[in-house]
Amino acid sequence: MNIVVCIKQVPDTTEIKIDPKTGTLIRDGVPSIMNPDDKSGLEMALQLKDEQGAHVTVITMGPPQADLILREAYAMGVDRAIHLTDRKFAGADTLATSHALAGALRKIDFDLLITGRQAIDGDTAQVGPQIAEHLDLPQVSYLEDLKFDGDKTFTMKRHIEEGYQMLQVEAPCVVTVLSSANSPRYMSVGGIVDAYQKEVEVWGFNEIEVDEKDLGLKGSPTSVHKAFARGLKPAGELYEVETDEAVGIIIKKLKEKFILN
Amino acid sequence: MDFSLTKEQVLFQQMIKDFAEREVKPLAAEVDEQERFPIETVEKMAKIGIMGIPIPKQYGGAGGNNVMYSMAVEELSAVCATTGVIVSAHTSLCAAPIMENGTEAQKQKYLPKLASGEWIGAFGLTEPNAGTDAAGQQTTAVEDGDNYIINGSKIFITNAEFAHVYVIFAMTDKSKGTRGITAFIVEKGTPGFSIGKKEKKMGIRGSATCELIFENVVLPKENMLGKLNKGFGIAMKTLDGGRIGIAAQALGIAQGAINETVRYVKERKQFGRPISGFQNTQFQLADMNTKTEASRMLVRKAANKKDQKVPYSVDAAMCKLYAAETAMEVTNKAVQLHGGYGYTREYPVERMMRDAKITEIYEGTSEVQRMVISANMLK
Structure with a gap:
């Protein structure tokens, strides 16, 4: 089985601050990490590899420093890593990104394409489904679990608002995975020692199958109008009183705010 | 010169x-409180x-x-010094001497199981009457045909209760003093070999520190590590390497205490402001961090020299001496900056202070390190 996993390097948003004047992210000194949903997608692929054998490829689109997450993926146990990087890809929104990735994926044989549900820097959840559309493949989003049934079909457990949906899907297909699906393995020490001995294939525009007009800024219909930080709420008031008195205080406050009449 | 990783x-x-x-980190307080060897952590570490x-x-x-390796011991010790010393004793004191002195057959037999963590390693040199004066060994190994018969005991042995392989030392020729000591590899379960009393310790309370007892233990000659009567040199070289591990442990403890203290002083308010706003706090923190960073440089330099295969005994002694005394000083200051709360078990700094003390004692006391360093200056 050939599995491809799309991964993205993102700023660790748990440590990020927003510039109150410009509304943009302050990326200085913020560590970059493999996007958590993608990492769970990678773990899902590696579990399939452990269980019944699979060849796992990771692919990322990003600036040169995104090489780090590909090395991390090698240290976790993948077989092949592709770094999609070219000035022509710069300024891409989700649509242009998915075109570039689909262009690369047309060059790779796979039975299963895994992406994370969404990246913690943009939270759009669009790239995975868009790739599936460009490649005209069946897609299942919000995956919690996946089992290979043999004979080219997978049984999948999909998270929906009211519960779960169980699906049987034929390969090749595209899935997007939730970080709650599993707990990704650590890089192994031996894998880390070898990570920089392995080759990361660097692909640019010439290596992929895509129309140039669909790429980068030109291929991006989305533009950011304005970014702003949500204002901080003032500290709440704390009363340590009996229940009856507390109810009275709450009603009084709600009336003051004209929420109750 | 390049200081970057x-x-x-x-x-x-x-x-x-x-x-x-x-x-x-989530297990550290419990492991200390219950004096429990964190075997589940060892299994997780083994896996990766x-x-x-x-x-x-x-x-x-x-x-x-x-x-x-030193970075691993540092980071583990920053949250749990017990876990740090388990890895350090296993790696530096058992796997390393087998790697450096073992025959090909011994390496093939022991290293894969030690490396995979299926087996845990330990080291037995210290005896009730032979601490710093390692030549005072009472444990004997007497030749008997194709075997050696071992009798005696060892104390303060890290990992003892949970280990499968022990590198131990015994007198093969009492008349020769340090030149009459030989190293052996002993496996768990060898008849006559047993684990004695477990120590109740001030710190690193989760590491199983016990006595080893040898009563007419028959060891085949192929269990001899290195050559006959060359054990003292093996012990000293092994401890050189071990000192890098313990220095890394001390470094980790100091860094861990700093991390806890920085968080605390920003939260703790007195006289209407966080105590991080007082210059005393700021100056204490600056000293703690500077000394800890100096420890780190010494540890990395010694480890790097070992990697380059150039002599590193003095570097190992210096990093162990400095990092251990820094750990004691930094954890003491960390408790002081935490005030009364720092003295309670609600905060980890009192544990770190107790853990730090042993780094000035084991694998060569600070006094021994000073002897090693000055002997090299005056030779």
């Missing part, structure tokens, strides 16, 4: 910090190769280097 070391640091934070970092891949190890 290699790309592999950067990746390694990311992994080991994450592992320590998520797998080791932490029990065999500097062991070559041909023997089943990770094929890493001593700088990475």
Whole structure:
């Protein structure tokens, strides 16, 4: 089985601050990490590899420093890593990104394409489904679990608002995975020692199958109008009183705010 | 000159910090309180190769280097010094002497199991009457045909209760003093070999520190490590390497105490403002951090020298001496900055202060390190 996993390097948003004047992210000194949903997608692929054998490829689109997450993926146990990087890809929104990735994926044989549900820097959840559309493949989003049934079909457990949906899907297909699906393995020490001995294939525009007009800024219909930080709420008031008195205080406050009449 | 980590070391640091934070830190207080050996942590470390970092891949190890190994002990000890010393004793005191002195057959037999963490290693040199004066060994090994018969006991042996392989030392010729000591490899379950009383310790309370008892233990000659009567040299060289591990442990403890203190002083308010706003706090923190960073430089330099295969005994002694005394000083200040809360078990700094003390004592006391350093200056 050939599995491809799309991964993205993102700023660790748990440590990020927003510039109150410009509304943009302050990326200085913020560590970059493999996007958590993608990492769970990678773990899902590696579990399939452990269980019944699979060849796992990771692919990322990003600036040169995104090489780090590909090395991390090698240290976790993948077989092949592709770094999609070219000035022509710069300024891409989700649509242009998915075109570039689909262009690369047309060059790779796979039975299963895994992406994370969404990246913690943009939270759009669009790239995975868009790739599936460009490649005209069946897609299942919000995956919690996946089992290979043999004979080219997978049984999948999909998270929906009211519960779960169980699906049987034929390969090749595209899935997007939730970080709650599993707990990704650590890089192994031996894998880390070898990570920089392995080759990361660097692909640019010439290596992929895509129309140039669909790429980068030109291929991006989305533009950011304005970014702003949500204002901080003032500290709440704390009363340590009996229940009856507390109810009275709450009603009084709600009336003051004209929420109750 | 380049002080930066290699790309592999950067990746390694990311992994080991994450592992320590998520797998080791949550157990640290309980392991200390209950004096419990964290066997489940050892299993997790084994799975990803932490029990065999500097062991070559041909023997089943990770094929890493001593700088990475010291970083592992540092990061583990920053959250749990017990876990740090388990890895340090296993790697530096058992796997390393077998790697450096073992026959090919011994390496093939022991290293893959030690590297994979299936087996835990320990080291037995200290005896009730032979601490710093290692030549005062009472344990004897008497030749008997194809075997040696071992009698005696060892004390304060880290990992003892949970180990499968022990590198131990015994007198093979009492008349020769240090030149009459030989090293042997003993396996768990060998008839006549047993584990004695477990020590109740001030710190590193989760590491199983016990007595080893040898009563007419018959060891085949192939269990001799290195040559007959060359054990003292093996012990001293092994301890040189071990000192890098303990220095890294001390460094980790100091860094861990700083991390806790920085968080605390920003939260704790007195006289209407966080205590981080007082210059006394700021100056204390600056001193703590500067000394700890100096420890780190000494540890990395010694580890790097070992990796370069150049003599590093003095560097190992210096990093152990400095890092241990720094750990004691830094943890003491950390408790002081925490005030009354720091003296309670609600905060980890009192544990760190108790853990720090042993680093000035084991694998050569600070006094021994000063002897090693000055002897080299005056020779």
